[in-house]
Amino acid sequence: MKSDAQTQQVKTGYTVLVVDNDQKSVRFISSILSPFYRLLVKDDAQQVLEHCKERLPDVILMEIPTHALSAYDLARQLREDTRTKSVPIIFLIDKANEEAIDKAFEAGAADYINKPFKATELLVRVKSQINLNISKRRLRQAIDLVPHRIFAKDTEQTVILANVAAAEFFSKKVEDLLGKKEPPLPEGWVYEVVTNDQCPNELFPSKMMTCEEHLILPDGSKKYFLTNKMPFPFSDSQLPALLEIVIDITDEKKRQEEIRHLNEQLLKHGQFKDKLLSLIAHDLINSVFITNSTLSLLLKNVENLSWGKFIDEVEKVKNNSGKTLQLLSNLLEWSKAQFEAVTYEPVTLNLLDELYKLQFILQPYLDSKAIKVVCDVSDKIMIQADEDMLQTILRNLASNAIKYSNEGGTISLTAKEDAGRVYISISDQGVGINPDQLKELQQGNLEHVTTYGTKGEKGSGIGLNLSKEFVERHGGELVILSETGAGSTFTFSVPVST
Structure with a gap:
């Protein structure tokens, strides 16, 4: 009985690279896959490596053995190369060969198929690996679009996850970070963590916590970050790992400083317009109360908040700060105007x-x-x-x-x-x-x-x-x-x- 895929005969744009020197096996595989995928056939490991340097296939079907270089060694080389490590490899293994299966996974196989196999099984396994790889790429693209630093490392300080923002922080590419030790900060940079009840001094916390961190640059300027730290259970090394999501709040800190400065200016004009100041004070207190209440609620419930909800609450604080700043700006300009302090320069x-x-x-x-x-x-x-x-x-x-x-x-x-x-x-x-x-x-x-x-x-x-x-x-x-x-x-x- 034919599968739905075989019946529809819809050819996709995906490429399957078949590594096999058995012509009979190649013809059988081709008869199954060629209606749906572009097929490339190589019978030599060196040919595979050279082809992958020029153009990556979407999945590799690998028979055991290959010429000159064993299939396992070839798989290892493909896994160690940053250009080809993400391409899924499916081994074709004789049934009941447990040793071959173990070796295949140790070499980096994504899946295996016992020979002899049915057409439906081969189609399903190939399609599953392609779809899984597509999902991984989309997830990677989504992570890289996040403007905040996303960074994970295990207890040996090996980087197991990093997005583009995290790589740029270290002036590196993502692939230069993954699988390596966390690089040191550039010379002259000093990182400080504000330790408090919400951020105890724990390198690998057992639950999510939020910390404020300061980066002091060589010129003495400061950048401020809000860092969410949480256990990361997806470490390939099986070691405990930590995920950090770091939000740059430097602009927010600047706005708070501007508000503080404007308040100082307002105090100098506190002798006039008592009723007006009473009205404005009420508005400011209400606005600051909203900001304070939101931050307090955010810190209190940070462990239970989803990432999307957390960002929504930070955006609310940001918007409220902007409105407060505009209110203070208007008041300061109006105050100056009362005392002829604003010059007209057309x-x-x-x-x-x-x-x-x-x-x-x-x-x-x-x-x-x-x-x-x-x-x-x-x-x-x-x-x-x-x-x-x-x-x-x-x-x-x-x-x-x-x-x-x-x-x-x-x-x-x-x-x-x-x-x-x-x-x-x-x-x-x-x-x-x-x-x-x-x-x-x-x-x-x-x-x-x-x-x-x-x-x-x-x-x-x-x-x-x-x-x-x-x-x-x-x-x-x-x-x-x-x-x-x-x-x-x-x-x-x-x-x-x-």
């Missing part, structure tokens, strides 16, 4: 270029709501504006548009010249602003305004008022048109470049 700018910069900065927030941006602005429009102030205006107005837009909405950017000025409009199709809140915002009564975006994002109005002051520095006026449920349009003007 230069000639291409408006479209400035809008491209804005979209680049806000793209992650746009993507989070799948919001489309339609920009109807000529690349010929040149304006006279303070670049930092202009970006602050655009960023705050566009952030509001994103905040109050529904998922899948559209934000429109338009500009027109009139009487020596350029009128720039940012429009959304979101929830709009109710008349009472709109009036309060236009009058600058921040303490009476608390708004929420379509995803619950809290707003205090400070960004809008900061934008209003910076627009006035340019001799313009911020005009807001809004209707509840129909969206809003923010329009301001700056001078045309002469």
